[in-house]
Amino acid sequence: MIGLLRQNISIAQQNIKGQLLRTILTIIIIAIGITALVGILSAVNALSSTLTNGFSEIGTNTFYIQQYELSIERRGGNRRTVVNPIIKYRQVREFENKYKTALTQVGVTFQATSTAEVKSEGRKTKPKVIIAGVNQHYAENAGVQLSRGRMFSLLDISNNSKVCLIGSDMGEELFEGLNPLGKTLSVRGNKFTVVGVLEEKGSTFGNNIDLRVLIPIDVARGIYTQPNINYNLSVKVFDKNFIDRAKGEATVLMRNIRGLSPQEADNFGITQSDQLISSIDQISDALSIAAIIISLITIFGSSIALMNIMLVSVTERTREIGVRKALGAKRSTISLQFFIETFLISQYGSILGILLGMLIGYGVSSYFEIPFEIPWTAIIAATITSIIIAFFSGVIPAVKAAKLDPIEALRYE
Template sequence: MFSLFKENVRIALDSIRSQLLRTILTIVIIGIGIWALVGILSAVKALETNIAGNFESMGANTFNLQRYEFSVQSRGGGQREKINPVINYNDVRRFVDTYEYPKTNVSVSFVGTATAEVKFESEKTDPEAQIYGVNENYLDATGTNVEQGRNFTLFDIQNNNKVCLLGSDFLKNLFKNDDPLGKIISVRGVKFKVIGILESKGATFGNNQDLKVLIPIQAARGIFTQPNINYTISVKVDDKQYLSGAQDEAIVTFRNVRRLSPVEENNFGISRSEDLVNQLAEIGTILNTAAWIISIITILGSSIALMNIMLVSVTERTREIGVRKALGAKSSTISTQFFIETIVIGQFGSIVGIILGIATGFAFAQIFNFDFALPWSAMIWATIITFLVAVVAGSYPASKAAKLDPIESLRYE
């Protein structure tokens, strides 16, 4: 049995070599369909893993008050339906003073700049460091840990101490051979003492989370005085069962801060990390569906091409089939031979598509600094799909070859 299978595979490979150009074109067509499937699913998986990890690091018990909701409906021309005012410092201060829901901590932050140059003695970074003004609850609300040193204290924030926390990438450039704790760095001419190093969080869409400096919010406001600075308010609830109540209370409080009447809509957004992850999952589902549709359409075309190439092969090898039948080959043997040949071509296309798909997903992950994981499910499905396509595409040619009359086949020129 095995020897017969081995012989059929050998004959299939010989046949493939004899019609190499047509076979390569068919393999490429199948490969493109599998490439679309595996490549898109690889990229989507890397995207979901990275962004979901970043959102979930905020914690399931955290929600944000921000200028807009996570998704904003747009009018034609790309303009927003509604322009919300920025969350300014007066809004933040009134909210913090009046929001008193139990078992919650309020974090306040803003991005001073994303193009700062940080100096230490004679060393300095490229102008791409991000400077954040934060309060003492920022790390807890964003799920960030201190790897070395300590976090800000309430005393640091209230007394506007010139201290800072650094992202882990500063250990690679500013402090290659030094212990950074206790050292003095300079940001826009203002000196800060390093009290802690944050654990690495990687990058999202090229935005390096490890090249940032956190400084007390009042110190940041003294350095960055541009108009219309937009603040973010994050509320961390100690127990998830209080999350809904804390969120409702925050909405009421901020509506009062904005002096909105009961009939007016909110002119700010509120979002939870869970909501963002769920919306991301919905987007991922749409992209996965698109990948399947593209691949199915392409594979359908490749199945037709594969069937045609096998029909041509049957026609070209009519005399050979007649000789085999005259020598005693059964119809089932002839049929099996063509089936195996079709399956071999299909699996070659599957291998090419899987390799290209993995390469595409890996390149996507490298470009955006995502963690890459092999899409095993997509690879398994790709193998199954190409096998089924080969079976379907090879059925008619194999049946036609098996039904050929040996005498008429021997007369074929």
């Protein structure tokens, strides 16, 4: 049995080489469908995993109050873009002072710049450092962890102390691997003492958040005085049973602060990390479905092309089939030979498609500077798909070849 199988595989390889151009074109068509499936799914999985991991570190007990960049309203079939007003410093301070819900703490932050040049002891960074002003609760609310040192205290914030927390890459940029705690760095001529180093986070979408400096919020406002600064609030609830109540009271308070009447819609957004993760999952599912649809359409076309090649091959090799039958070959042997040819062609296309798809996924991951994950689910799905292609494309030609009458086949010219 094994010897017969090897013989059929050898014959199949020879016949594939004999119709090389048609085979290559069919392999490419199959590979395109598999590439779409593996490539899109691997890219989507990498993006989704990175974003989900980032939000999951925050925890489901924290929600954010922030400006929605855009909202969409439909009027007469047309879309109208509405920009919400920024959240001003006066509003976040009023929220901090008036929000008294039990078992909660309020964090405040704003990004002053993402192109700062930071100096220390004759060394300086490239102008790509993120400077953010924060209060004492921001880091805990945002799930930020320290690798060494301490967080900001209430005294640091209330006394406008010139202290800072730095990202993990700042130490390499400015202090050449030395312990940065207690060292001094300069931001726009202002001297800050490093009291803590943040845990490494890595780059996401080309944005290296390990190159950042956190400073007390009022100190940051004194250094960066540009108009229309937008602030973000975060509220951490220490008992998850009170999360809905906390969000409800935050919504009411923020509406009052923003001066909204009962008839007016919210002009700010309240989001929770699990809501963001859910949105990411929905987008990922939609892209995955799109990848599957694209690949199925392409695979359907490749199946027809592969079946056509094998039917032509049966016709061209009618006399050969007659000779083999006259020498005692069974129907099962003839049909197995053609089925093996179909299977090999589909697997060649599958392997090429998987390699190209993984290359696309790796390219997307490298471009956005996110970890690449081997898409095992997509690879398994692609392999199963290629086997299904081989089965449906190979059955009809194999049956046709097996049913040929040996006498009539020998007469064929």
